[in-house]
Amino acid sequence: MDKRAWFRNTPLALALAAPQLLLVLLFFYWPSGAALYWAFTLEQPWGGGNVFVGLENFRTIFGDPLYWNSVGRSVVFALASTLLAMTLGMLLALAVDRRLKGHAGFRWALIWPYAIAAPAAGLAFRFLLSPEAGMIAYLNHSFPGLWNPIVNGWQAMLLIILAYSWKYVAYNFLFLLAGLQSIPKSVIEAAAMDGARPLRRMWDLQLPLLTPTIFFLLVVNLTDSFVDSFGIVDLTTEGGPNKATELLVYKIYFDGFKGLDYSGAAAQSIILMILVIALTFIQFRFVERRIHYS
Amino acid sequence: MIERTPILDIVTQLILLLGLVIALVPLWLVVVAASLNLQEVNTSPLPLLPGSHLIENLVSVWQRGDLGWKLFNSMLVATLVAAGKVFIAALTAFAIVFFRWPLRMLAFWAIFVTLMLPLEVRIVPTYAVAANALGPLQTILEVTGLARLWQLATGVELALEWNLLNSYTGLVLPLVATATGTFLYRQYFLTIPDELVEAARMDGAGPLRFFRDILLPLSRTNMAALATIMFLYAWNQYLWPLLVTTDRANYGTAVMQLRQLIPSMFSEPEWNIAMAGTLIVMAPPLLVVMLMQRWFVRGLVATEK
Amino acid sequence: MADITLRALRKSYGGNEVVKGVDLSVPARSFLVILGPSGCGKSTLLRMIAGLEEITSGELTIGGERMNDKEPRERHCAMVFQNYALYPHMTVARNIAYPLEVAGVPRALRERRVRETAASVGLADYLERKPGQLSGGQRQRVAMARAMIREPRVFLFDEPLSNLDATLRVQMRLELRRLHQRLGVTSVLVTHDQTEAMTMADLLVVMNGGRIEQAGTPLEVYGRPASRFVASFIGTPPMNLVEAEIAPSGRLHTELGPLPIAVERIASGPVLLGVRPEHVLLATGPDNADLELPLELVEELGATRILHARLDGRGFAVATAPGLPFPPGATLLLRLDPSQLHLFGRADGRRIDAGLVRIGEQVPVAPTEAVAVPFR
Ligand SMILES: Nc1ncnc2c1ncn2[C@@H]1O[C@H](COP(=O)(O)OP(=O)(O)OP(=O)(O)O)[C@@H](O)[C@H]1O
Numbered sequence: 004m005d006k007r008a009w010f011r012n013t014p015l016a017l018a019l020a021a022p023q024l025l026l027v028l029l030f031f032y033w034p035s036g037a038a039l040y041w042a043f044t045l046e047q048p049w050g051g052g053n054v055f056v057g058l059e060n061f062r063t064i065f066g067d068p069l070y071w072n073s074v075g076r077s078v079v080f081a082l083a084s085t086l087l088a089m090t091l092g093m094l095l096a097l098a099v100d101r102r103l104k105g106h107a108g109f110r111w112a113l114i115w116p117y118a119i120a121a122p123a124a125g126l127a128f129r130f131l132l133s134p135e136a137g138m139i140a141y142l143n144h145s146f147p148g149l150w151n152p153i154v155n156g157w158q159a160m161l162l163i164i165l166a167y168s169w170k171y172v173a174y175n176f177l178f179l180l181a182g183l184q185s186i187p188k189s190v191i192e193a194a195a196m197d198g199a200r201p202l203r204r205m206w207d208l209q210l211p212l213l214t215p216t217i218f219f220l221l222v223v224n225l226t227d228s229f230v231d232s233f234g235i236v237d238l239t240t241e242g243g244p245n246k247a248t249e250l251l252v253y254k255i256y257f258d259g260f261k262g263l264d265y266s267g268a269a270a271q272s273i274i275l276m277i278l279v280i281a282l283t284f285i286q287f288r289f290v291e292r293r294i295h296y297s
Numbered sequence: 298m299i300e301r302t303p304i305l306d307i308v309t310q311l312i313l314l315l316g317l318v319i320a321l322v323p324l325w326l327v328v329v330a331a332s333l334n335l336q337e338v339n340t341s342p343l344p345l346l347p348g349s350h351l352i353e354n355l356v357s358v359w360q361r362g363d364l365g366w367k368l369f370n371s372m373l374v375a376t377l378v379a380a381g382k383v384f385i386a387a388l389t390a391f392a393i394v395f396f397r398w399p400l401r402m403l404a405f406w407a408i409f410v411t412l413m414l415p416l417e418v419r420i421v422p423t424y425a426v427a428a429n430a431l432g433p434l435q436t437i438l439e440v441t442g443l444a445r446l447w448q449l450a451t452g453v454e455l456a457l458e459w460n461l462l463n464s465y466t467g468l469v470l471p472l473v474a475t476a477t478g479t480f481l482y483r484q485y486f487l488t489i490p491d492e493l494v495e496a497a498r499m500d501g502a503g504p505l506r507f508f509r510d511i512l513l514p515l516s517r518t519n520m521a522a523l524a525t526i527m528f529l530y531a532w533n534q535y536l537w538p539l540l541v542t543t544d545r546a547n548y549g550t551a552v553m554q555l556r557q558l559i560p561s562m563f564s565e566p567e568w569n570i571a572m573a574g575t576l577i578v579m580a581p582p583l584l585v586v587m588l589m590q591r592w593f594v595r596g597l598v599a600t601e602k
Numbered sequence: 603m604a605d606i607t608l609r610a611l612r613k614s615y616g617g618n619e620v621v622k623g624v625d626l627s628v629p630a631r632s633f634l635v636i637l638g639p640s641g642c643g644k645s646t647l648l649r650m651i652a653g654l655e656e657i658t659s660g661e662l663t664i665g666g667e668r669m670n671d672k673e674p675r676e677r678h679c680a681m682v683f684q685n686y687a688l689y690p691h692m693t694v695a696r697n698i699a700y701p702l703e704v705a706g707v708p709r710a711l712r713e714r715r716v717r718e719t720a721a722s723v724g725l726a727d728y729l730e731r732k733p734g735q736l737s738g739g740q741r742q743r744v745a746m747a748r749a750m751i752r753e754p755r756v757f758l759f760d761e762p763l764s765n766l767d768a769t770l771r772v773q774m775r776l777e778l779r780r781l782h783q784r785l786g787v788t789s790v791l792v793t794h795d796q797t798e799a800m801t802m803a804d805l806l807v808v809m810n811g812g813r814i815e816q817a818g819t820p821l822e823v824y825g826r827p828a829s830r831f832v833a834s835f836i837g838t839p840p841m842n843l844v845e846a847e848i849a850p851s852g853r854l855h856t857e858l859g860p861l862p863i864a865v866e867r868i869a870s871g872p873v874l875l876g877v878r879p880e881h882v883l884l885a886t887g888p889d890n891a892d893l894e895l896p897l898e899l900v901e902e903l904g905a906t907r908i909l910h911a912r913l914d915g916r917g918f919a920v921a922t923a924p925g926l927p928f929p930p931g932a933t934l935l936l937r938l939d940p941s942q943l944h945l946f947g948r949a950d951g952r953r954i955d956a957g958l959v960r961i962g963e964q965v966p967v968a969p970t971e972a973v974a975v976p977f978r
C-alpha cells in the first residue's frame with residue numbers, strides 16, 4: 004500500500020492537502036455535525052436558540068404516518084427501479100458482450116441516457132407518458148381514464164420508476180459490460196472447449212464471476228434511488244398525487260425548506276444517512292470478498 | 298471462436314434492438330416534439346417524424362427561458378467544478394501518497410468517509426453553511442471564548458460572515474468537496490514505481506518539481522477521465538443549485554430552468570416548447586458522452602470501484 | 603486417438619496474414635512440438651486446430667474428418683492454456699469435473715472419475731480448494747486433469763510450462779512425456795523454448811513468420827537444419843555462421859580466410875558456412891589448424907566450456923571439455939570436420955546439400971539424401 008520512496012516535508016504536505024481538507028471540513032463534517040445538533044434539539048418558537056430535546060424529534064417523525072408513507076414509497080421506488088434497471092442492464096451487457104456484428108455501435112449508443120440530467124429525463128417522460136399527449140395517451144381514447152398518473156398514485160409511481168430506470172439502465176449496462184470484459188477470454192474459451200455452449204457459459208461462468216460487480220451495482224442503485232431521485236420527482240409528479248410519490252429526499256426538502264422545520268428535516272437526514280452508510284458498509288464487506296477471486 | 302448459434306444470435310440481436318429502442322426512442326421523441334407546433338404536439342398518438350417548427354421552438358424557449366445566460370452559468374459552474382476537482386484532488390492525493398506526515402492516515406480517512414454520504418442527504422445543514430461559510434468559525438470562536446476575548450480587546454462584536462448564497466462560489470465549492478477524484482488519483486499514484494521518485498530525487502528534483510514534471514504529465518489520461526465525469530456531474534446538478542440560488546435570474550443554471558418549462562395545467566400545454574428546452578439542456582452532456590465516451594467510461598469505472 | 607492433417611492452412615486478421623499456408627500431418631499417438639519465436643503464429647495455428655479461431659482457407663482434418671467448420675466441442679480436443687484458464691470461482695473438483703458436468707455425466711460417476719484423475723496427477727488432497735489457493739505447479743496440474751478427464755482425441759498445449767519456475771518446468775516436462783506414453787493421445791504443444799521442444803517432441807516443427815521452416819524429428823532438425831533460421835534458432839550457443847565463397851575450383855574461401863575444404867557438386871557462388879560450437883575441434887598444432895582466432899572470453903558451464911573468439915563484432919563460439927585454463931588473448935587453433943559443416947544460400951537462407959571434403963583427402967561416400975521424414 005505505502006510507497007517506499009517518499010518526501011519528508013510536513014508543512015508542504017499540509018499545504019497541499021489543505022484546500023481539500025478545508026472544503027471537506029466545511030461542507031461535509033460541519034454540516035453533518037450540524038445535522039446531529041439539530042436532530043437532537045428544537046428551536047424555540049419565540050427565539051432563544053435551540054434546546055436539547057433528546058430523541059423527541061425522532062419520536063415525532065416515527066409517529067408521523069406521512070413519514071412512514073414516504074418510507075414505504077421510497078422502498079417501492081428503490082426496489083422496483085433497481086430491479087428494472089439491473090435486469091435490463093444485465094441483458095444488454097450480456098448481449099453486447101457476445102460481440103456480434105455491430106456491437107461497438109450498440110455499446111456506444113446504449114450509454115447515452117446516462118448523460119442526461121435526471122430532471123430533463125423526468126420532464127421528457129412526463130410528456131411522453133402524459134395522459135393527454137405523448138406516446139400512450141391514445142389508450143385513453145379507447146379506454147377513457149385508463150392511464151392518468153396525475154390522479155392515480157400507483158401510475159405516478161410507475162412513471163417516476165420508468166423515468167429513473169431509463170437513466171440507470173445505461174449506467175448498469177456500462178459497469179456490467181466492463182465487468183464482463185474483464186473476465187479473461189481464455190476462461191470462456193476453456194469452457195467452450197469443455198463443451199459449454201453460450202447460455203451455459205453465461206450461467207456457469209459469467210454470472211458467478213460478475214457477482215462482485217452485481218453486488219456493487221445493487222448497492223449503488225439502491226443508494227442512488229434514495230439520493231438521486233429528487234430531480235425526477237420534482238419535474239414529473241412533484242410528490243403527488245396525494246403524496247404518492249413523496250420520496251424521502253423530497254420530503255426532507257419540503258419539510259426543511261418549505262416547512263422550515265429544520266429539526267425535523269435534520270432528523271430525517273440523519274436516518275437517511277444511517278441507511279446509506281449501512282448500505283455502503285455491506286458493500287465494503289463484499290468488496291473484500293471480491294479480492295479473493297483474482 | 299467457431300460457434301453456430303443462429304437462434305441465440307437472433308435473440309441477441311433482438312435484445313440489442315430492444316435496448317436501442319428503449320435508449321433512443323425517448324430521445325428521438327423529444328426531438329420530434331420539439332419540432333411540432335402547439336396543436337400537433339397535443340395530438341395523440343404523437344407523430345413519429347419531426348415537424349417543421351424546430352428552430353422556431355428553440356428560439357422561443359431560448360428567449361423565454363433566458364437559456365443563453367443559463368447555459369453560460371451551467372458551463373461556467375461545470376467547468377469550474379471539473380477544473381477545481383482535477384486540480385485539488387491531484388494535490389491532495391500527492392500529499393497523501395508521496396509524503397509522510399503526522400495525521401496522514403487521519404486525513405486520508407477523513408476524505409474517504411465523504412464518499413459515503415452524497416450531498417443530497419445532508420442538504421439542509423449544508424445549506425446553512427452556504428448561508429454563512431464563516432459560521433462554523435464563528436461558532437468555534439464563540440464556544441472557545443475567543444470571540445469574547447476579541448470583543449473585550451477591540452470593543453467590537455465579532456460577527457464573521459461570508460454568504461455563499463447566490464454566488465458562483467456557492468454553486469461550485471460544495472460540489473468540489475467530495476472524495477471521488479482524490480481516490481482516482483490515489484489508486485493511480487500507488488501504481489507509480491518507487492524508482493521514479495528515487496530517480497527524481499537523485500536528479501535533485503524537489504517534490505513540487507516532481508509533481509509538475511513527472512506526476513502531472515503521467516496522469517493526463519486520468520485527468521481527462523475525471524474532468525469528463527465531473528463536468529457531467531456538475532452540469533446535471535439540480536437540488537443544490539435550486540437551494541443555493543434564490544436570485545434565479547442571475548445565478549440560475551440551465552437544468553434548474555426546466556422547472557419553469559412545465560406547462561401550465563390551465564391552458565393548452567406547450568409541450569413543444571418544454572421539449573425544445575429539454576433538448577437544449579440535455580445536449581451538452583449528451584455531446585460529451587457521445588464524443589468522449591472513452592474518457593467518460595474510464596472515469597466512471599475507475600472512480601466508482 | 604486421431605491423426606491431424608493441415609493442408610495449406612491460412613489465417614488472416616483483416617488484411618494481415620499471420621499463418622501463411624501450413625502443410626503438416628501429425629500421425630496418431632505422436633507428440634508434435636511447434637517451436638518458433640514470439641509472434642510467428644504458433645498459438646494462432648494451435649487455436650485453429652482447437653476451433654477457437656476461424657480458418658481463413660485451407661483444410662483441417664482430425665481423424666480423417668474435415669473440421670474447418672466444426673465447433674470446439676465437436677472436435678474432441680482438450681486444451682491447456684498458458685495461464686491455465688481455470689474457473690476461479692469453482693473448487694478444484696468442480697474445475698476438473700466441469701467437462702463431464704456439461705456432458706451430463708451422472709454425479710456419482712463424475713465424482714469417481716474426478717477422484718481417479720486428480721489422484722493420477724497428485725491432486726487428491728486439494729479437491730476442495732479454489733484455484734486462487736494453489737501454487738503455479740498445482741494449477742498446472744488442475745488444467746491437465748481437466749483436459750484428461752474427457753479422454754480427448756487430441757491434447758493441445760499452448761506454452762503450458764512457461765509460467766513455472768525452472769526446476770518445476772523440467773519436472774513437468776517429464777511428467778507430460780510420461781502422461782503421453784501412458785495415454786498415447788495425439789498431442790500438439792507450442793513453445794518458444796528450444797530445450798523443451800527438443801526433449802519432448804517426437805516430431806518437431808520450426809515456424810517463422812507464419813510459415814513452417816522445417817519439420818522432422820528433433821535430431822534431424824538439429825543435425826540437418828533446413829535453413830539458416832533453423833540453424834541459428836536451435837542449439838546453444840547458436841551455430842556459428844560465416845560468410846564464404848565457393849571458388850570455381852570448389853574451394854571454400856571464408857571471411858576468415860581460405861579453408862582447405864572443397865565443395866563438390868555445387869556451382870561457385872556466395873554461401874553461408876555454418877558450424878556448431880560443439881563440432882569445432884581444437885587443433886593439435888599450427889600445421890593441422892584450419893583457423894586461427896584470438897580468444898576473447900571463456901564461459902565455464904561445468905560440464906562444458908565455451909570459448910568465444912572475436913571476429914570483427916560477431917562472436918565465434920567453440921564448445922570444449924573443461925580442462926586447462928586458456929588465458930584471454932591466447933590464439934585459438936581450430937580444426938573443422940567437413941562432415942559437420944553446413945552450407946546455406948546467402949540470398950535465400952535455404953540449406954545447400956553438398957559434399958564437403960578436406961582437400962587432398964578421399965571423397966566420402968555421398969551423404970544420404972534427405973532422411974525420410976515421417977510426415978508429409
Ligand atoms: N486477434 C488478432 N487480431 C490481429 N492480429 C492478431 C490477433 N491475434 C494474433 N494476432 C497477430 O498474429 C501474430 C501471431 O500471433 P500468435 O499469438 O499466434 O503468436 P505466437 O507465435 O503464439 O507468439 P508468442 O510466442 O508470443 O505467444 C502476431 O503478430 C499477432 O500480433
Ligand SMILES: [Mg+2]
Binds near residue numbers: 644646760
Ligand atoms: Mg502464443
